[in-house]
Amino acid sequence: MPETPVLYVLNGPNLNLLGEREPDIYGHDTLADIQARCERAAGDATVVFRQTNHEGVLIDWVQEARTEASALIINPAAYTHTSIALLDALKALSIPIVECHLSDPSRREAFRHHSYVALAATKTIAGHGARSYELAVQAALELAQERVVA
Ligand code: CA2
Numbered sequence: 001m002p003e004t005p006v007l008y009v010l011n012g013p014n015l016n017l018l019g020e021r022e023p024d025i026y027g028h029d030t031l032a033d034i035q036a037r038c039e040r041a042a043g044d045a046t047v048v049f050r051q052t053n054h055e056g057v058l059i060d061w062v063q064e065a066r067t068e069a070s071a072l073i074i075n076p077a078a079y080t081h082t083s084i085a086l087l088d089a090l091k092a093l094s095i096p097i098v099e100c101h102l103s104d105p106s107r108r109e110a111f112r113h114h115s116y117v118a119l120a121a122t123k124t125i126a127g128h129g130a131r132s133y134e135l136a137v138q139a140a141l142e143l144a145q146e147r148v149v150a
Contacts, residue, residue, distance in 0.1 A: 012077035090120035096143035
């Protein structure tokens, strides 16, 4: 791990709409608000925070994290439940992976109950709204530190 940890926080499709619609499910924070929360929670660590609506772009960024990040936090949005390609990309990483969701998909529609990403994730944090991201940053920093010490 680099001297200062580098956390990649990657966000999947439609999360750019946060704060504009469905606040009852996803809360009132915009993605920019969530980025600020992550940066605050990360302290001195570097946060690389991105969002894309495109599966291939998300996979390119996961591959980039392989060599550039100390840990990866990912909210793949709907790709959580559909993307074997994303799972394969995540499986190639040896850094900790924290799967992060605003809502708790296990308490929603049946089609959200299965997560391909969980098969590669070190830890999953879901159901705390925007706070899920802060908890994910804390967990990612701890997991990255454990790897250095081990
Ligand atoms: O709870 C989460 O964080 C999810 O990853 C959000 C995804 C959903 O497909 C997952 O099952 C759980 C959906 C993100 C869509 O975000 C929107 C935000 C505002 C308005 C419309 C969609």
